Amino acid sequence: MMRGAGWSTLLYKELLRFWKISVQTIAAPVLTALLYLLIFSHVLEARVTVFGGEVGYTAFLIPGLVMMAVLQNAFANSSSSIIQSKITGNLIFILLPPLSPADLFIAYVLGAMVRGIAVGLGVFVVTLAFVPSVAAMPHPFWAIAFALLGSAILGTMGVIAGIWAEKFDQVAAFQNFVIMPLTFLSGVFYSIHSLPPFWQSLSRFNPFFYMIDGFRYGFFGLSDVAPGLSLAIVATCCAALGALTLALLASGWKLRR
C-alpha cells in the first residue's frame, strides 16, 4: 500500500463534490454575473465616470464582477460542504481518519479557492465578449495575487461559518448578513471616490474593498489605494483568519463533542 497525505484526498473529494454538480456550482454563478453586467452596464455606462474617465464603466465593472464571483463561490464551497456533512452526519468520515487540523484547513480552503477561481475565470471569459480590451492586463500578477488571497480568505470564512452553523439557514444568514453587505459595499459596482466622505471612510474598514481595488489594479494599473497597501491589508486578514480557523479546528469546537 502506498501512503500519501490524507489532505490531498479530502481536497480531491471537495473538488469532485462541486464538479459533480457543476451546473449549480459553476454555470449558475457565471450566468448571474453576466446578468449583472448586462443590466448595470446598459443602465450606467453613459452615466457613471470612473477613474476620471480613463476607463469605461463596463470595463471597470468586469474585474469587480469577476472578484465578486471568486469571493462568493469560495465562501459557498467550504461553508456548504461542511454544513452538509454536519447535517447528514457524514462528517464522521473525515473525523475518524488521522487528519490533523491543518490537513482539514488546507483541503477545505484549497477546494474553496479552486471553485472560486474557476467561477471567476468563467465570468472573465464570458465577459470578454463584451469588452475584449480587458484581457490586456498591465499587471496580471497583482490580479492573481489578490484572487488567490481573496479566495483563501473567503474559503476560510466559509470554514468558520460551516463549523459554527448547526442549520442550513444559519449559513444562509452568515452569507446574507455578512458576506453580501461586505461584497456589495466594497466597490464592485463603483469607485469609492464617487461616495460621500462618510461612506468613503467607512469603506476603508472593509477588507473586501482592498481585495477588489487591488484586483482591479491588475487590470487597469489604476486603483483607489496603493496596491501594496491593499496587498498588506489583505495578507494580514488572511493570516489572522487562518490562525483563528486553525485554532477552532484544533479545539474541536462544534465538531468533536
Place this chain on the structure above:
Amino acid sequence: MAVAVEVANVMRRFGSVQALAGVSLSVDAGEFFGLLGPNGAGKTTLISILAGLTRADSGTARILGHDVVADYRSARRLLGVVPQELVFDPFFSVRETLKIQSGYFGIRDNGAWIDEILHHLDLTSKDDANMRSLSGGMKRRVLVGQALVHKPPVIVLDEPTAGVDVELRQNLWAFIRKLNRDGHTIILTTHYLEEAEALCGRIAMLKAGSLVALDTKQNLLSQVAGLTVRLVAERVPTAWQARVRRQDHRIFEIGLSRYAELEDLLAALRAEGIAIDELALQETDLEHVFLRIMGATERVP
C-alpha cells in the same frame, strides 16, 4: 499478550448527565469483546472517546498503546469504527466512497483490498451504484467497508446489525468472525443479546455510565444457575420456596443447577399434591444475566 484497548478511569459529562462515571477496562489483542448496556448507558460515548469523536473530561484511552488524544494519528490508524447512525455521502458511488476513505488514511492504491471488501460484503455488483440508491442494509455494509479500508487491527462496531435482515446479518457476522480469526480485535455493541452471546468471548456491561459487569461469557452465564423452570401452579412445594427467582401470580421461575434436580422438584410437587398446569425448562442465556445485572425493572434494550 498485547493490550488492544485500554481505558483508564474515563469520565465524561454532558450538562447534567454523567455519561461516563469513571470507566476502566482493557481488551486484549485478538479478543471478540462485547459492550452491552441499556440505551443511555454510555456505550456510544465510550466508543466516541476511543475514536476521538468525543473528548473525555478526565482519564485516558489508548489503542495498542497509543493515546487517543496525544498520539491521535497512530491511534486512529489502528482503529476502524462502524458508526451507529446510517450515514453516507450522497455525491459518491460505493467504490468512490471506499477509495476516498482509503485516501483519508493516506492509502492510495487500495483497489485489491477494496475488491475483497466488496466481495465479502456482497457489494461487488453495486460498486458503481450511487450511495443514495442503496437500501438501508447495503448502506450499513458500506459503513462496515469504510471502517476496514485501512486494515485496522482493532475494529469497533456500534450496533452494526440494526436494520439489517437476517441473511445479511449472518453474512456480516461470518465476515467479522473471519476478521477476528485473522487476528483483528473486535469490540461490539449490540442490542441483540443473542448476537453477543454467540460471538463475544468477554463481555462488559455498562449502566448509567458505570461498569457493572466485566467477565468472560461463561463466568457471566454461570452467575445465574444453569437452568430455569417456568412453572404454572397454585403454589410451589415448601422446600422449594427459597429457590423461586421470580413470581407473577401463579407463574413461578425456579433456578436449577443441573437437570437431575428436575426429578426432585417433580417428586416434591407430587408429594404435596400440587397440580402442574404448565411446565417449561429453559437454559440460562445472556438475557437472563443481563436482566439480573441491570435489575429486573429495566427493559432489555
